[in-house]
Amino acid sequence: MTRQACEGNAAPGGDPGRPGDEPEVEMVGIVKRFPNGVLANDHAELRLAPGEIHALVGENGAGKSTLMSVLYGLIAPDAGEVRVRGVPTRFRSPIDASAAGMGMVHQAFRLFPSMTVAENVVYRAEPQRLRGVLDRAAAHREVADLATRHGLQVDPRARVASLSVGVRQRVEILKALYREARVLILDEPTAVLTPQETALLFDVLRNLRASGRTAVIVTHKLGEVLEISDSVTVLRDGRTVARLTTADTDAHEIARHMTGRSVDLDGRWVPGRPAGPVLEVDRLTVPGTAGRPAVDDVTLQVRSGEIVGIAGVAGNGQVELLEAIAGLRGAERGSVRVDGTSLDPLSAGQRRRAGIAYIPEDRAATGSAVDAPVGDNLSMGFHRQPPLRRGWTMDRKAARQHAERIVGALGIKVRSAAVPAATLSGGNLQKLIVGREMAHDAPVLLVDQPTRGVDIGAIENIHARLRAYRDAGHAVLLTSAELSELFALADRLAVMFEGRVVAVLPRETATEEEVGLAMSGIAPGARPPGGEGER
Ligand SMILES: Nc1ncnc2c1ncn2[C@@H]1O[C@H](COP(=O)(O)OP(=O)(O)OP(=O)(O)O)[C@@H](O)[C@H]1O
Ligand SMILES: [Mg+2]
Structure with missing residues (x-):
């Protein structure tokens, strides 16, 4: 299928489906400061060519998820502009972003497990027989058709609860495609996948690219960046520090841009x-x-x-x-x-x-209380014994030193131990748990x-x-x-x-x-x- 390039603002004289034309999306000078003072995006720039797979990389806390949230209308930037095919736009919500062709592939946990694949895909965009009544047969047909067209293997009638993470992710992709997304935003889609599932996801992305769609994918795995992307944007401390053509770069160069030093990748x-x-x-x-x-x-x-x-x-x-x-x-x-x-x-x-200390895979289930301050999360499990416990009370100073030690050792990017753990970036929350569990010795x-x-x-x-x-x-x-x-x-x-x-x-x-x-x-x-x- 070719891209629905009928909106009339295709690049002059060109096939709109090929890279190198007018950008599909341009994010210019994006600034976002959170209420706690963290400057997550500091004049960040991102340019997505039509029909390309673009990798967005950077260290934990560099501002990748924030930038993707801006692109999907989840976060309003303090400054900067998002242009969609050259047209400046302002997304007040994901509904606006979706109408402009943006599609977010969430981490597959936002689906309704008891509903079927098709019901999830059409949810809130249902084909209706009478007002308010879902035309289930039409939904199944449309979703089956869409899935076949894009080479996404999934049974529209299956209940989501019975599906693996990899297949659920395909349902998320279908959801975006059903809403006619031209740009797919994938924030660490492979983090939860097995290598086999990742290979399948990449096949799907290549298919979508062939149909003229654009994808932006966040990943920490540089091997994946090299394998799947056409170009790369590197963020560091909220700023865009490099834009690279994948074919002309390598893992060491990308790592150097990310960290500012040379990293032992092997x-x-x-x-x-x-x-x-x-x-x-x-x-x-x-x-x-x-x-x-x-x-x-x-x-x-x-x-x-x-x-x-x-x-x-x-x-x-x-x-x-x-x-x-x-x-x-x-x-x-x-x-x-x-x-x-x-x-x-x-x-x-x-x-x-x-x-026995145990660091499970699922960081949300490890007794990290995301609404509690980082410091309390780090004291957890230590609070009943010295030096953190003194008599009947907690020794505040000892607790602070304990937290500072772990934050320093793991290089956790956080302004103070008093902020809620929920404001940490994904990778920094992981470091917090690893650091805390290892501190048990x-x-x-x-x-x-x-x-x-x-x-x-x-x-x-x-x-x-x-x-x-x-x-x-x-x-x-x-x-x-x-x-x-x-x-x-x-x-x-x-x-x-x-x-x-x-x-x-x-x-x-x-x-x-x-x-x-x-x-x-x-x-x-x-x-x-x-x-x-x-x-
Ligand atoms: N809701 C929030 N409130 C306050 N600070 C936040 C919030 N969300 C993110 N931050 C901070 O903004 C910075 C950028 O976070 P972001 O999640 O964009 O990083 P990231 O590049 O996606 O990192 P990771 O690789 O760990 O996922 C971090 O310092 C983070 O702690
Ligand atoms: Mg992130």
């Missing part, structure tokens, strides 16, 4: 010096759904001074394994010991006190997706801190969707497939290919099934 593995076992998981089985165990007879050890990385395609029991160790999920069989002491009878709270640290949503400089920092944590004699059990992250950190790699550990490989000799094969259920060197390979 994250070289530094071997640990493991000593005796600290965490011992023995034949652990955790019930799952459909009569199949989520964790199936897993035996695994993590020694002091060691990081063990769990590799696996998402949904093969990694999260359930960590949750069961942390006591958040009941086990059917098997045992967990820390320093030789059984944790089996202990609750999650007791396990915490017995020396627990002998065992369980960590799921430690660097999701954080920028490249912060990844370097968090990786260095995890290594230091290990080198202080602790045991770290880590999962990550990024194989490169596991290879940068882990001393041993345990591969999970359908709830079982199908291979345990030493980092020195493991290859990404070998791990990849094991992840798909093909165990190279065929280690014993059920398998621990270490008993």
Whole structure:
């Protein structure tokens, strides 16, 4: 399908669907200062050519989400102008932005789970049979048609609740297309996707580009920037510091523009010096759904001074394994010991006190109270013992010092510990939780997706801190969707497939290919099934 270029303001003499013509969107001199004084956008500039995929990058807190919110009419800028195909516009709300052709692909959690795909897509723009009555058949037909036209595989009749995150995201894209969006805004769409889902999303974006649409995508993964984008805008401290043509640049140059320094992107593995076992998981089985165990007879050890990385395609029991160790999920069989002491009878709270810290994947669920001040969020879990607790009261000064230490160590971008955590940018909230949990200095640290949503400089920092944590004699059990992250950190790699550990490989000799094969259920060197390979 070609773009609906019938509004009559196409570039003179040209096919309006090709890059290089009059910009589809221009954001000029955008300034946004939040009521708390933070200058999130400081004369930011963005230019989107028609029919291009444009990457917007920058460190955590650089102002990317703010700029996208301005483009979608969610935030009114204090100064600056948005031009759509050369015409200055003022979006007072997303309704205005949508009417001008902007479409926001939200992080897929805004859909109504109990409604079907089609109902969600047409919601508030329904084809109506009689006034107020949804013509369901027409809705299904239109949505099916739209999906086919854009190569978006999704069943219009499926209930959203039954769909994976990746498919829900396609529903969000359909929603935008149904409203005839010409510009799709995607703020960290791949943060929640598996590598396979990301590949599918990129196919969809390429299709949309071929139909003349424009996409702007925010991502921290420079590999993705290079793979999918035609051009790149780099924001730093709210300002546009570079506009690059993707074909003419590389990850190092982009990183340098983002941070102002050169960043170690490869994250070289530094071997640990493991000593005796600290965490011992023995034949652990955790019930799952459909009569199949989520964790199936897993035996695994993590020694002091060691990081063990769990590799696996998402949904093969990694999260359930960590949750069961942390006591958040009941086990059917098997045992967990820390320093030789059984944790089996202990609750999650007791396990915490017995020396297990857990950083789950979902930062909203980690006991971060986003309405509470940053300082309170950092005190959480420390407030009952010295030095933060003195007698019956909290030692304000100690609490402040504690907060300052974590903010400094993780480089959290925040003006003061008194501001609500909700005003932190996504990546900075992640750093807050990682910093707080590591401050417990627990002998065992369980960590799921430690660097999701954080920028490249912060990844370097968090990786260095995890290594230091290990080198202080602790045991770290880590999962990550990024194989490169596991290879940068882990001393041993345990591969999970359908709830079982199908291979345990030493980092020195493991290859990404070998791990990849094991992840798909093909165990190279065929280690014993059920398998621990270490008993
Ligand atoms: N509602 C708000 N009130 C006050 N400050 C805010 C608000 N939203 C964002 N900020 C601040 O504005 C700055 C820019 O935030 P923004 O969310 O745009 O960053 P970002 O580039 O998207 O970062 P990330 O990569 O972490 O998502 C940050 O310092 C953030 O703390
Ligand atoms: Mg953001």
